[in-house]
Amino acid sequence: MDEVRRVTTTRAPKKITTILIVIVGILGLILIGVAIYFYSIRDTKDGDTAKTKTCGCYYIDPSVISECTDPRRGFMFETITVPEDQTCKAACSTSKLSTNLLKSTTKQDLFQICQLQTIQDTRCSEMTVKDKDGKIVTGKISTTDEITIEAKFDKAYTDYSFTINNEAVEPDVVSPDNLTIKKTLSNFDSSSLNIVATGKDSNLEQINSPVCRRLIEVEKEGASNVNEMQIQTKTENKTFKLSNITIKAGNLKDDSKITLLFSFNKSFANITMKDGFTLDASKGEITILQQDLYKSENFTTDTNFSQLSSYEGELKITVDVKDNNNSIGSTTTSVIFPTKESLEEEIPTTNEKSNFTVKNTGNLECVERVSPNNTILFTITTTNNSTTSQVISSIKDKLPLGFSYVPASTKINGTVSNDNDYVKVTDVGETKEIVWSKSGGWSLDAGKSIVIAFQASVGASALTGSNQNEVVVTPTEIPADPSSLRTEYIVSVQQDCDNPSTTPTEPTTPTTPDTGIFDTTIGRIFAGFLILTIGWYIYTKPFGRVVISKLVNSGAYKTAEILSWKIFNPKKYFEEKTISKLRKKS
Structure with missing residues (x-):
């Protein structure tokens, strides 16, 4: 042991x-x-401290502007703030508009909705412009109107002011809680009003919110007038022709009562044009394309501009614009017609290939299957990028499954167009196809564009998720690049656009969460x-x-x-x- x-x-x-x-x-x-x-x-x-973002939408009056190009043209805004990782979609709807409270004759369902994907400054949260009757101005006033501008802010700031056409003016009224400012204006002598509501925060930083900006046109009342006529020419198959006439005429409203009397300083018959021209009241322009100048049905007699085909030398052409048979003014310009010899000596050349590009956009990224959020506005812009005039024979839009064309919703270059004259809708399988065309096609000068806007509604058969709206342009000449004649716009269809159904996303690599002070080597040492x-x-x-x-x-x-x-x-x-x-x- x-x-x-x-x-x-x-x-x-x-x-x-x-x-x-x-x-x-x-x-x-x-x-x-x-x-x-x-x-x-x-x-x-x-x-x-989760990050957020703010987006919005706004309404525009198509009688003022037809495209979502400038938020200052909006007359009402709606905003929404969401976490940064979520889709931001403000819920504007024309059904929310009360037309009896708007200074406009536009029908409720024709007002357009535009999206603002990101709003950086939301400190000025709301601004309205009203006339003396309390109606909201949608984009146009007269020189004799009186308007009141009201802007609201998210909290109290200092140095409030309105900027009118780059000139700062103090508000007439500041509310007791220091959140609302007002200004009344009248007797306008400018052609437009560029309005900005602003103030300064505690850091003396200037408030600059897109929600509180407006651009309003001022219509000058008075007699209509004619200022200028521009004539473009071209040579086709050794024949000299007028390719486009643009007449500058102000204060015209309705082209159905307008006639154009053309006269010449030589022995040619006077001709009166009753159809075939387009009035853009916002620009004060009357436009006539080549094919309409040589079409007899556009005139009161069988005589048209073809009577000038054999003329040589300088010719003065005068147009007298009449509104309801009353002359509002006339203007004259000169055109030099070449000699036959110079036309014969012209070296034959092959036709230049067409060079068109097309863009398709929509005013919404997401639509639903039920009213009032089941209508989308598509805008097709076709541009002639060649150095000569070119002709488009047709423009075709292939709607997604479950989408339908809204009758009488087409606007060509901002003007409401008759479906019987330009639009043909056909069934292609279970989908719809829209074709816009006209006799002789649309002739576009170099650098010019044609803009077709129309509405489509979404039905119960539309597929949830991304839907492709495809556009194809057909020119009369061989295209230089056929791929440029096609484009598409992707729109999402959801049961509820505010709460879209989740879609698969690419898996992300798991990351090790930070643990504070021990994230760095120095911290560990x-x-x-x-x-x-x-x-x-x-x-x-x-x-x-x-x-x-x-x-x-x-x-x-x-x-x-x-x-x-x-x-x-x-x-x-x-x-x-x-x-x-x-x-x-x-």
């Missing part, structure tokens, strides 16, 4: 090593706790140095030595030490277990 006992050796503990191991273990647990603490703080902070310093400090103090001595001599420590031998020193573990059993027997 004594010999067996001699196997046991009493090992003096290596105090420093043991103590450091214990200290590192304790502080390691503390380090883990600190990491968890900072991680929880980080998560809370991130949740409290500092933490390690701090642990060693604290451990050494505890060891050098009497109290620390007492605690460590009790810990080393505790049963828990000894049990842990024996278990560590089982892994790292099996021989010693076996010896200790054997001695322990013998001690229990004795």
